[in-house]
Amino acid sequence: MDTIQSWINVLFRPQLLIATSILALLGFCRYRKFCTQNKFMSAAILGFPLAFFAVSALEENFWIQFKRPDNVPISFMLWFVVFFIWLAMKKGVENDDRIAEGRPVYEAEPEEEEKVFVWPDLVYTELLCVLLISIMLVAWSILIPAPLEEPANPQLTPNPSKAPWYFLGLQEILVYFDPWLAGVLIPTFIVIGLMAIPYIDPNPKGNGYYTFAERRYEIFIFLFGFVILWVLLIFQGTFLRGPNWNFYGPYEYWDVHKVVPLTNVNLSEFIWARLLGVGMPSFWLVREIFGLLLLGLYFFALPVLFAKTLWKKFYLQMGLIPYVLGSDLMLWMLLVPIKMYLRWTLNLKYFVAIPEFFFNI
Amino acid sequence: MADNTSEATVDKTVAPENPERREFLKNLPVLGIAWGAFAASVGVVLAGSLRFLFPNVLYEPPQQFKIGFPDDFQVGTVSTEFKDKFGVWVVRNDQGFYVLISVCTHLGCTPNWLSSENKFKCPCHGSGFYMTGINFEGPAPRPLERAAISLAEDGQILVDKSQKFLYERGGWDDPTSFLFFA
Numbered sequence: 437m438d439t440i441q442s443w444i445n446v447l448f449r450p451q452l453l454i455a456t457s458i459l460a461l462l463g464f465c466r467y468r469k470f471c472t473q474n475k476f477m478s479a480a481i482l483g484f485p486l487a488f489f490a491v492s493a494l495e496e497n498f499w500i501q502f503k504r505p506d507n508v509p510i511s512f513m514l515w516f517v518v519f520f521i522w523l524a525m526k527k528g529v530e531n532d533d534r535i536a537e538g539r540p541v542y543e544a545e546p547e548e549e550e551k552v553f554v555w556p557d558l559v560y561t562e563l564l565c566v567l568l569i570s571i572m573l574v575a576w577s578i579l580i581p582a583p584l585e586e587p588a589n590p591q592l593t594p595n596p597s598k599a600p601w602y603f604l605g606l607q608e609i610l611v612y613f614d615p616w617l618a619g620v621l622i623p624t625f626i627v628i629g630l631m632a633i634p635y636i637d638p639n640p641k642g643n644g645y646y647t648f649a650e651r652r653y654e655i656f657i658f659l660f661g662f663v664i665l666w667v668l669l670i671f672q673g674t675f676l677r678g679p680n681w682n683f684y685g686p687y688e689y690w691d692v693h694k695v696v697p698l699t700n701v702n703l704s705e706f707i708w709a710r711l712l713g714v715g716m717p718s719f720w721l722v723r724e725i726f727g728l729l730l731l732g733l734y735f736f737a738l739p740v741l742f743a744k745t746l747w748k749k750f751y752l753q754m755g756l757i758p759y760v761l762g763s764d765l766m767l768w769m770l771l772v773p774i775k776m777y778l779r780w781t782l783n784l785k786y787f788v789a790i791p792e793f794f795f796n797i
Numbered sequence: 798m799a800d801n802t803s804e805a806t807v808d809k810t811v812a813p814e815n816p817e818r819r820e821f822l823k824n825l826p827v828l829g830i831a832w833g834a835f836a837a838s839v840g841v842v843l844a845g846s847l848r849f850l851f852p853n854v855l856y857e858p859p860q861q862f863k864i865g866f867p868d869d870f871q872v873g874t875v876s877t878e879f880k881d882k883f884g885v886w887v888v889r890n891d892q893g894f895y896v897l898i899s900v901c902t903h904l905g906c907t908p909n910w911l912s913s914e915n916k917f918k919c920p921c922h923g924s925g926f927y928m929t930g931i932n933f934e935g936p937a938p939r940p941l942e943r944a945a946i947s948l949a950e951d952g953q954i955l956v957d958k959s960q961k962f963l964y965e966r967g968g969w970d971d972p973t974s975f976l977f978f979a
């Protein structure tokens with residue numbers, strides 16, 4: 437039992453967790469038919485999270501984190517995310533089959549086209565929902581009361597100090613980036629990027645009906661951003677981040693004295709001091725020139741390169757401005773996992789570190 | 798469409814003065830009072846909200862304070878007893894004293910001194926700082942800031958937090974950022 441637990445702890449290390457989740461997402465999209473139409477596979481996908489949480493709850497350390505009033509809804513949310521992605525994919529696959537056979541999609545069937553009245557049909561349903569949800573919330577708040585803590589003290593930060601659950605993804609990104617980037621720029625890009633989707637991608641396919649085959653890239657990119665870079669990071673922040681913001685396995689005791697050596701090194705130091713063996717130049721532009729070049733290549737050369745090769749299809753389809761916008765937003769999104777993995781493997785701190793101007797990437 | 802325009806012209810010939818306009822003028826004082834009252838009430842609410850920006854009581858720990866006699870401190874230790882009250886750590890090494898301000902340079906949380914690991918560690922995103930204040934792990938881009946330190950006339954150590962010394966600006970070379978004491 438102990439060895440199994442320690443193995444699972446290892447599997448939940450962020451490096452492995454994120455990689456396996458990406459693979460699982462790819463596999464789910466690739467073998468979507470098997471995953472949603474096969475009864476056993478569906479049961480496995482929907483049942484595994486439940487079984488995992490149920491069995492894990494027997495373990496002491498997992499139970500401590502699981503039963504916290506703040507964390508209970510997160511566990512529910514995780515299952516619902518799995519469920520709704522599965523459900524949407526199931527409907528998409530069914531419609532894709534219909535489209536392939538030349539039949540109309542499910543949503544266009546005559547009996548689905550039928551309309552109902554707002555009054556009484558919709559209002560009645562809404563009333564019922566209001567009642568049920570209110571009862572549930574009252575019962576919940578009585579059974580699992582939210583904790584009231586002592587008055588805030590500016591000199592005392594609780595350890596670990598966690599953001600509200602919906603910001604835990606951002607807090608995780610803050611570990612790898614400068615606050616200006618992770619706290620201001622990236623959230624702005626997320627919001628603006630989501631708003632810009634209809635301009636970047638005016639493709640009308642999939643409007644009003646479920647499909648996957650007609651929109652595979654778009655849906656996968658969205659799922660990557662939502663499931664991996666948002667929901668998974670919330671899970672990580674909730675269950676795997678402990679005292680001193682160290683990583684802890686799901687069955688690991690939150691030891692305040694756990695020491696994780698994390699000596700971080702800037703790219704400039706890697707190159708000037710370790711690779712070239714000369715000292716760090718004192719002028720910032722010379723010191724950071726490699727990082728600036730690298731980022732310049734990443735943000736300006738890559739889109740051009742991709743427009744000629746890998747993403748040529750998209751470039752021709754989308755036109756210049758939507759392509760530039762879309763590819764730059766995409767590169768920003770990808771920078772997050774890239775930076776995370778560089779931190780976890782090479783302890784890279786910043787590509788460009790100019791503390792003189794508060795400019796660090 | 799055509800009907801409308803002809804009606805309008807007819808209107809003008811029959812009654813040279815627009816009845817709506819007259820109605821409007823008659824109501825002008827009432828409208829003025831109404832809008833004036835509206836603007837006033839919005840203004841009061843706005844002023845009330847602005848008032849919140851100037852609280853009656855302000856939690857502001859003193860910027861200058863004495864922390865005791867040099868002999869009270871043990872060589873090689875970080876004293877955390879002033880963190881709650883003044884927001885600083887006092888470090889005593891074999892050459893003297895310096896004062897680190899207990900604000901993380903990443904996003905402003907308050908780190909903890911972990912004596913067994915010999916480092917300051919921030920609970921928010923895991924930044925770590927050496928005893929000197931130099932950042933070595935996690936996202937913090939700059940070392941911790943130091944405060945001015947000197948000996949008062951009565952022999953106690955005097956700390957002035959309003960004067961901050963930043964390592965990356967060369968501030969730690971400033972004589973007031975360090976108190977030599979053998």
Ligand code: FES
Nearest residue numbers: 901903904919922
């Ligand atoms: S505020 Fe200290 S690490 Fe982010």
